[in-house]
Amino acid sequence: MKPLALLFVVAGLALIGWLTARARANHFLRTATRSSSLPGHHGWYVALWTLIPPLIFLALWSTVAPALVTDAVLATPAAAALPPQGFARATILSEARALGAGRAYGAFHALAETLAPAYAAAQTRFDWIATALALALAFAGGAFAFVRVRPGFAARTRVERIVMGALLAASLIAILTTIGIVASLLYESARFFAIVPLTDFLFGTHWSPQVVDPRDPGASLGALPLFWGTFFIGAVIAMAVAIPFGLMSAIYLTQYARPATRRWIKPMLEMLAGVPTVVYGYFAALTVAPAVRSLGVTLGIPWASSESALAAGLVMGVMIIPFVSSMADDSLAAVPGTMRDGSLALGATVSETIRKVLLPAALPGVVGGILLAISRAIGETMIVVMAASGVATLTANPFASATTVTRQIVDLLTGEAAFDSAKTLAAFALGLTLFVVTLLLNIVALSVVKTYREAYE
Amino acid sequence: MIASPSPTATMPPPKMTARDVCVAYGDKTAIDHVSIDIEQDRVIAFIGPSGCGKSTFLRTLNRMNDTIASARVAGDIRLDGQDIYAPEMDVVQLRARVGMVFQKPNPFPKSIYENVAYGPRIHGLARGKAELEATVERSLTRAGLWNEVKDRLSDSGTALSGGQQQRLCIARAIAVDPEVILMDEPCSALDPIATAKIEELIHELRGRYAIAIVTHNMQQAARVSQRTAFFHLGTLVEYGATSDIFTNPRQERTKDYITGRYG
Numbered sequence: 122m123k124p125l126a127l128l129f130v131v132a133g134l135a136l137i138g139w140l141t142a143r144a145r146a147n148h149f150l151r152t153a154t155r156s157s158s159l160p161g162h163h164g165w166y167v168a169l170w171t172l173i174p175p176l177i178f179l180a181l182w183s184t185v186a187p188a189l190v191t192d193a194v195l196a197t198p199a200a201a202a203l204p205p206q207g208f209a210r211a212t213i214l215s216e217a218r219a220l221g222a223g224r225a226y227g228a229f230h231a232l233a234e235t236l237a238p239a240y241a242a243a244q245t246r247f248d249w250i251a252t253a254l255a256l257a258l259a260f261a262g263g264a265f266a267f268v269r270v271r272p273g274f275a276a277r278t279r280v281e282r283i284v285m286g287a288l289l290a291a292s293l294i295a296i297l298t299t300i301g302i303v304a305s306l307l308y309e310s311a312r313f314f315a316i317v318p319l320t321d322f323l324f325g326t327h328w329s330p331q332v333v334d335p336r337d338p339g340a341s342l343g344a345l346p347l348f349w350g351t352f353f354i355g356a357v358i359a360m361a362v363a364i365p366f367g368l369m370s371a372i373y374l375t376q377y378a379r380p381a382t383r384r385w386i387k388p389m390l391e392m393l394a395g396v397p398t399v400v401y402g403y404f405a406a407l408t409v410a411p412a413v414r415s416l417g418v419t420l421g422i423p424w425a426s427s428e429s430a431l432a433a434g435l436v437m438g439v440m441i442i443p444f445v446s447s448m449a450d451d452s453l454a455a456v457p458g459t460m461r462d463g464s465l466a467l468g469a470t471v472s473e474t475i476r477k478v479l480l481p482a483a484l485p486g487v488v489g490g491i492l493l494a495i496s497r498a499i500g501e502t503m504i505v506v507m508a509a510s511g512v513a514t515l516t517a518n519p520f521a522s523a524t525t526v527t528r529q530i531v532d533l534l535t536g537e538a539a540f541d542s543a544k545t546l547a548a549f550a551l552g553l554t555l556f557v558v559t560l561l562l563n564i565v566a567l568s569v570v571k572t573y574r575e576a577y578e
Numbered sequence: 579m580i581a582s583p584s585p586t587a588t589m590p591p592p593k594m595t596a597r598d599v600c601v602a603y604g605d606k607t608a609i610d611h612v613s614i615d616i617e618q619d620r621v622i623a624f625i626g627p628s629g630c631g632k633s634t635f636l637r638t639l640n641r642m643n644d645t646i647a648s649a650r651v652a653g654d655i656r657l658d659g660q661d662i663y664a665p666e667m668d669v670v671q672l673r674a675r676v677g678m679v680f681q682k683p684n685p686f687p688k689s690i691y692e693n694v695a696y697g698p699r700i701h702g703l704a705r706g707k708a709e710l711e712a713t714v715e716r717s718l719t720r721a722g723l724w725n726e727v728k729d730r731l732s733d734s735g736t737a738l739s740g741g742q743q744q745r746l747c748i749a750r751a752i753a754v755d756p757e758v759i760l761m762d763e764p765c766s767a768l769d770p771i772a773t774a775k776i777e778e779l780i781h782e783l784r785g786r787y788a789i790a791i792v793t794h795n796m797q798q799a800a801r802v803s804q805r806t807a808f809f810h811l812g813t814l815v816e817y818g819a820t821s822d823i824f825t826n827p828r829q830e831r832t833k834d835y836i837t838g839r840y841g
């Protein structure tokens with residue numbers, strides 16, 4: 122049976138289990154005086170026991186089935202003609218698989234044509250095995266649950282437990298996916314560092330991945346200019362915009378604005394956070410960058426770049442403002458109102474109260490928010506892809522061109538390149554570096570914010 | 579029906595006078611035509627059931643109601659004969675002269691020293707470090723806290739016990755050299771021992787400041803105050819010498835409240 126049809130059949134069985142168990146419970150609960158579980162709970166108990174075991178089985182099966190099928194095909198006499206391990210062998214097998222499944226109508230390799238029927242046969246055979254096992258599990262689970270449906274049986278708590286298990290599994294899937302991504306990042310990076318020494322990569326000042334010398338790949342894959350550019354754009358220029366404006370708007374909103382004013386300004390600020398980054402990107406590239414360049418020229422820097430660090434950083438800063446503002450807003454709002462009253466009652470003005478009591482009290486929260494904002498800024502991609510430069514230069518001049526880690530990852534992976542060249546693998550090493558740095562920033566930021574929250578609870 | 583405040587001829591003029599004070603939050607009236615005197619070197623207690631407007635009235639005396647957007651104050655309140663709601667009145671100066679202690683101790687998350695030094699610094703009361711240190715010591719001593727904290731002035735004020743925190747808040751208020759101290763249920767968050775300490779402190783402070791205290795504790799009002807004002811539903815029901823109010827109330831409502839039959 123095809124997998125989809127099988128799923129429907131299992132679901133149908135679960136439905137039948139639900140109906141019969143409920144009917145049965147209905148029947149005996151009519152006479153019972155009091156029961157912790159309603160008929161529906163008994164129904165769900167049986168339905169879940171019918172549904173979940175075959176689903177788990179099918180999920181596991183789908184990961185091993187292809188290998189089993191291939192093994193079966195390789196065991197046929199026709200497979201003896203296959204070339205030994207290697208590229209040709211893999212191609213032939215995948216062609217044969219496609220033919221056997223009816224997904225292709227012809228093949229380059231004659232051998233694939235001869236193997237196709239074997240594939241089809243093996244696939245059918247294993248599909249039937251899967252069907253039989255899944256149905257057996259469904260019946261076994263259903264029957265096991267059904268015999269337990271008795272008047273005193275606490276189906277309600279059992280269902281509750283199964284639901285909890287399902288929720289836990291859902292959250293584990295997200296975590297496992299992340300772990301998988303990190304693992305692949307680590308694996309590819311390890312391959313990269315097998316070619317390029319770690320120190321060359323971290324401290325090298327020359328970055329030109331377009332021309333990598335195979336004898337000394339490290340010489341042109343020094344990522345320091347990238348790290349510097351990322352830091353300069355994301356943590357210096359962007360924060361120079363985002364921190365003052367974000368902080369001041371938070372102070373205004375929490376301390377000065379009347380509730381009516383706050384009601385419309387705050388959503389407007391939050392709307393800024395909803396602007397797609399690509400829109401900020403072309404705003405940066407088309408409007409801000411030329412303006413920054415002509416500003417540079419007027420200031421006497423004739424070579425001011427039209428892909429300057431300043432343009433990208435400024436726009437990125439604007440993008441981060443609502444983020445900083447809402448973090449600072451939360452921290453200021455978390456400072457008890459009695460603190461403010463205490464200061465005002467001593468004759469302090471509102472601005473003295475803010476400077477000397479509220480901001481120091483909210484500082485850890487604000488700092489945590491800023492760290493989170495930085496980690497967000499250095500991971501931001503769209504704006505720098507559109508407005509920053511592709512050329513890595515090690516400079517602290519905001520009018521000069523600068524590039525970032527994210528921008529370079531995009532450049533490395535969008536070109537054409539073999540998947541195992543040093544150039545492509547460098548993208549993974551950059552990704553790993555970025556990941557580690559943002560992770561550390563987030564951990565520090567969250568722990569700072571957390572200890573701060575505890576101080577007021 | 580309200581006993582009108584009539585200072586006897588031998589008495590100095592009252593430190594603060596409130597005449598026909600009305601307060602409304604939005605269009606809800608919280609205080610309705612209240613007239614009271616706050617006298618020098620005396621303690622006045624405000625009593626009454628919850629929500630009757632004691633805190634609201636207290637906050638009109640140092641204009642803390644200004645910080646509540648919806649609050650509107652009408653009437654005439656004077657400090658040493660000077661209208662505190664007059665446009666030329668400096669709120670900063672007023673609050674330095676009329677200090678306040680809150681229901682829940684609210685030390686700043688700074689060191690004990692910084693908590694007390696906060697007010698004098700803002701108002702530029704101390705010239706130089708030595709003078710500031712002297713002010714801090716004097717205030718803590720007056721608040722009866724010096725001996726307990728003199729060895730750990732740099733510890734955080736929030737690390738003290740509730741009763742110590744409240745005395746720290748009193749020291750903080752004293753440090754700016756106020757003339758009047760307003761206390762809004764200063765002991766309601768404290769245990770009996772800490773409460774006794776604060777009451778003792780109020781006795782000692784009485785000779786120096788005019789004090790107004792809000793309390794729900796009848797015995798406390800009887801113990802610490804010379805005058806008592808009974809509020810009910812935003813109006814001042816009865817006002818007079820504490821001994822009279824507690825032994826011989828003129829109003830039925832006052833009697834019911836004091837004897838615990840209601841409220």
Ligand SMILES: Nc1ncnc2c1ncn2[C@@H]1O[C@H](COP(=O)(O)OP(=O)(O)OP(=O)(O)O)[C@@H](O)[C@H]1O
Pocket residue numbers: 603608626627628629630631632633634635646648
């Ligand atoms: N900030 C405010 N906004 C609106 N209404 C308020 C505000 N503060 C107090 N009120 C209202 O004013 C009235 C008087 O309140 P107030 O806090 O002065 O009472 P209280 O006598 O101090 O009560 P308690 O003994 O419980 O402290 C109450 O009805 C209260 O609901």
Ligand SMILES: [Mg+2]
Pocket residue numbers: 632633634762
């Ligand atoms: Mg109150």
